[in-house]
Amino acid sequence: MVRRPSTPTAQLALFFLFLLLLSPAMSTAKRPRLRQPCKTLVLYFHDIIYDGRNAANATAAIVAAPVWANRTILAPLNHFGDVAVFDDPVTLDNNLHSPPVGRAQGLYLYDRKSIFTAWLAFSLVLNSTDYRGTLNLLGADPLMNKTRDISVVGGTGDFFMTRGIATVMTDAFEGEVYFRLRLDIKLYECY
Amino acid sequence: MVRRPSTPTAQLALFFLFLLLLSPAMSTAKRPRLRQPCKTLVLYFHDIIYDGRNAANATAAIVAAPVWANRTILAPLNHFGDVAVFDDPVTLDNNLHSPPVGRAQGLYLYDRKSIFTAWLAFSLVLNSTDYRGTLNLLGADPLMNKTRDISVVGGTGDFFMTRGIATVMTDAFEGEVYFRLRLDIKLYECY
Amino acid sequence: MVRRPSTPTAQLALFFLFLLLLSPAMSTAKRPRLRQPCKTLVLYFHDIIYDGRNAANATAAIVAAPVWANRTILAPLNHFGDVAVFDDPVTLDNNLHSPPVGRAQGLYLYDRKSIFTAWLAFSLVLNSTDYRGTLNLLGADPLMNKTRDISVVGGTGDFFMTRGIATVMTDAFEGEVYFRLRLDIKLYECY
Numbered sequence: 001m002v003r004r005p006s007t008p009t010a011q012l013a014l015f016f017l018f019l020l021l022l023s024p025a026m027s028t029a030k031r032p033r034l035r036q037p038c039k040t041l042v043l044y045f046h047d048i049i050y051d052g053r054n055a056a057n058a059t060a061a062i063v064a065a066p067v068w069a070n071r072t073i074l075a076p077l078n079h080f081g082d083v084a085v086f087d088d089p090v091t092l093d094n095n096l097h098s099p100p101v102g103r104a105q106g107l108y109l110y111d112r113k114s115i116f117t118a119w120l121a122f123s124l125v126l127n128s129t130d131y132r133g134t135l136n137l138l139g140a141d142p143l144m145n146k147t148r149d150i151s152v153v154g155g156t157g158d159f160f161m162t163r164g165i166a167t168v169m170t171d172a173f174e175g176e177v178y179f180r181l182r183l184d185i186k187l188y189e190c191y
Numbered sequence: 192m193v194r195r196p197s198t199p200t201a202q203l204a205l206f207f208l209f210l211l212l213l214s215p216a217m218s219t220a221k222r223p224r225l226r227q228p229c230k231t232l233v234l235y236f237h238d239i240i241y242d243g244r245n246a247a248n249a250t251a252a253i254v255a256a257p258v259w260a261n262r263t264i265l266a267p268l269n270h271f272g273d274v275a276v277f278d279d280p281v282t283l284d285n286n287l288h289s290p291p292v293g294r295a296q297g298l299y300l301y302d303r304k305s306i307f308t309a310w311l312a313f314s315l316v317l318n319s320t321d322y323r324g325t326l327n328l329l330g331a332d333p334l335m336n337k338t339r340d341i342s343v344v345g346g347t348g349d350f351f352m353t354r355g356i357a358t359v360m361t362d363a364f365e366g367e368v369y370f371r372l373r374l375d376i377k378l379y380e381c382y
Numbered sequence: 383m384v385r386r387p388s389t390p391t392a393q394l395a396l397f398f399l400f401l402l403l404l405s406p407a408m409s410t411a412k413r414p415r416l417r418q419p420c421k422t423l424v425l426y427f428h429d430i431i432y433d434g435r436n437a438a439n440a441t442a443a444i445v446a447a448p449v450w451a452n453r454t455i456l457a458p459l460n461h462f463g464d465v466a467v468f469d470d471p472v473t474l475d476n477n478l479h480s481p482p483v484g485r486a487q488g489l490y491l492y493d494r495k496s497i498f499t500a501w502l503a504f505s506l507v508l509n510s511t512d513y514r515g516t517l518n519l520l521g522a523d524p525l526m527n528k529t530r531d532i533s534v535v536g537g538t539g540d541f542f543m544t545r546g547i548a549t550v551m552t553d554a555f556e557g558e559v560y561f562r563l564r565l566d567i568k569l570y571e572c573y
Contacts, residue, residue, distance in 0.1 A: 035542070035573065050257065050258075052258075061257040061258070061271070061272045062257070062258070063255040063256055063257050063272045063273070063274055063300075063446070064254070064255035064274065064445040064446035064465060064467075065445055066432065066443040066444070066445050066453060066467075067432075067434075067443070067444070067452065067453035067454050070258065071257060071258035072258050080443070080467070080469075081443045081445045081467045082445070083255060083274075083445055083446065083465070083467065083489075085255075085257075085271070085272050085274065085300050085301075085302050086302065087271075087302040087303040087304070087308070103303075105302045105303070105308070105310050105331050106300075106302065106310050106331075107274075107300060107310075109445075109467050109488075109489060110467075111467050111468065111469045111487045111488065112469040112485075112487070113469070117469070117487070119487050119488050119489070119504070119505060121312060121329070121503060122310070123310060123329075123330055123331035125331045125333070134330060134331050134340070136329045136330050136331075136341075136342045136344065138329070138503070138505075138518045138520070138535065138536065139505055139516060139518050139536070139538070140487050140488075140505035140507045140516050140518075142507070149516070149538035149539065150518075150538070151518045151535065151536025151537065151538065152536070153329065153342065153344040153518065153535040153536045154329065154330070154342025154343070154344045154354065155342065156330070156340035156341070156342065156356060157340065160226070160356070161354065161355075161356070161379055161380075163536065163543065164543075165536075165538055165542070165543070188543055188573075189543075191226065191379075241448065241449075243449075252448040252449070252462070252463045253448070253449070254446040254447055254448050254463045254464070254465055254491075255445070255446035255465065261449065262448060262449035263449050274446060274465070276446075276448075276462070276463050276465065276491050276492075276493050277493065278462075278493045278494040278495070278499070294494075296493045296494070296499070296501050296522050297491075297493065297501050297522075298465075298491060298501075312503060312520070313501070314501060314520075314521055314522035316522045316524070325521060325522050325531070327520045327521050327522075327532075327533045327535070329520070344520065344533065344535040345520065345521070345533025345534070345535045345545065345547075346533065347521070347531035347532070347533065347547060348531065351417070351547070352545065352546075352547070352570055352571075382417065382570075
């Protein structure tokens with residue numbers, strides 16, 4: 001019979017059809033996805049907070065504080081309750097005076113009385129020859145740890161719809177006026 | 192021999208198996224995904240900020256400001272450091288008096304001394320015959336640009352788990368008291 | 383002829399190739415994904431807001447308020463405009479004195495004059511035998527509703543890149559000083 005040889009083939013075909021039907025289900029939820037970033041970036045951002053004397057240079061200012069504190073000097077008890085708004089230059093290396101490739105804009109706050117820890121919500125607004133677009137970030141920043149991971153929750157432009165992780169390191173600080181953060185950004189969802 | 196004809200078939204089958212094994216890897220990371228939105232919405236939201244005289248109508252209020260400013264009048268230097276909390280009516284057209292389909296709730300802040308630019312984090316809480324659910328948004332709003340893109344980072348209800356982009360336009364403003372934003376929302380991940 | 387039997391097979395193969403080519407397109411956008419969570423957690427968090435007398439116990443403080451209010455007592459008009467920064471203990475049951483498995487850190491604000499409603503942006507920083515990592519959350523909290531859904535927009539550590547929904551319930555409150563939220567967290571994207 002002419003149809004005979006196709007029988008094992010048809011079985012194979014059905015098996016593949018079954019696999020294919022399975023595959024959309026696999027692509028959500030529990031499937032272990034690859035942990036290889038689709039894009040990586042290293043950026044530095046430089047924060048100079050207003051302290052009553054540096055209005056010309058300051059890139060951040062305390063805008064909210066608990067009732068026992070003021071907005072010129074960071075609060076006692078590990079700055080608990082201070083909220084700062086910032087627009088910080090972003091550079092490709094650790095030099096404050098390097099040409100900025102963008103700005104980091106948003107807010108940070110200090111959220112604990114007993115230890116020094118912060119929380120960040122901001123956008124990286126990049127505008128360079130390499131990248132034009134924004135990344136939106138959010139997360140806890142327990143700044144006594146050498147590295148802290150926060151979430152990249154979205155992006156626009158060259159970073160359209162991306163998601164990922166930014167590993168934050170305090171690269172330097174000078175008293176309570178200047179700090180520099182290094183961000184190792186690893187995007188795991190790219191479009 | 193009866194197995195002969197199945198040999199090229201088996202090779203094809205192996206080739207497809209290989210493709211299938213590849214496909215989960217392709218579905219993360221670098222694979223270029225379609226940029227067709229799965230859902231689009233156009234919404235307007237209307238913000239009337241408290242200025243000391245309009246308590247009855249105001250839908251937003253300055254709640255934080257740098258030490259050199261107060262909370263009744265928007266701060267000098269492009270409002271740098273002002274944080275406003277808002278609960279603004281959302282409409283389907285540009286008329287403040289149209290029946291609202293929901294509320295925009297959250298905060299915005301002005302983050303730069305040298306130019307006029309803002310940052311937004313808020314939820315669209317929709318409750319109409321068409322949509323019941325929330326969208327959560329985040330992003331930089333350089334409001335001197337005609338259009339700005341922010342991220343839709345999540346949703347609930349009818350917008351369960353969605354992600355996307357909202358293109359923000361300043362549709363109108365009256366002095367420093369009223370502004371109207373148009374949001375062109377394009378969702379690229381729907382469930 | 384020896385090639386004859388392979389013809390229907392080749393056709394089938396082409397059909398599968400076509401399906402395979404289709405499949406990346408299917409995996410974005412409109413495809414209905416499974417609504418089965420890949421991970422669930424139930425957590426409680428306990429918020430004691432500073433009221434001028436409880437400095438030792440307080441885990442939260444009002445840091446911003448509209449001009450007509452102060453930072454010791456929650457504002458009139460349903461606390462409209464109050465912003466609180468918090469670092470609240472997180473437990474596995476509803477007992478404030480159970481050993482914490484982590485902290486909830488971030489901010490909440492009250493955003494409406496006419497009814498009692500809030501907005502949340504915070505991180506769950508978990509550090510227990512079961513979980514080590516963070517979840518980042520965002521969303522409207524219309525707290526007069528029995529349950530409210532907010533978005534889990536990202537995660538790190540054991541919650542690497544996760545997304546999902548947290549259903550928030552007010553589990554208890556004592557006057558305006560203490561409240562306890564129950565979070566039913568359902569993650570729909572796991573890695």
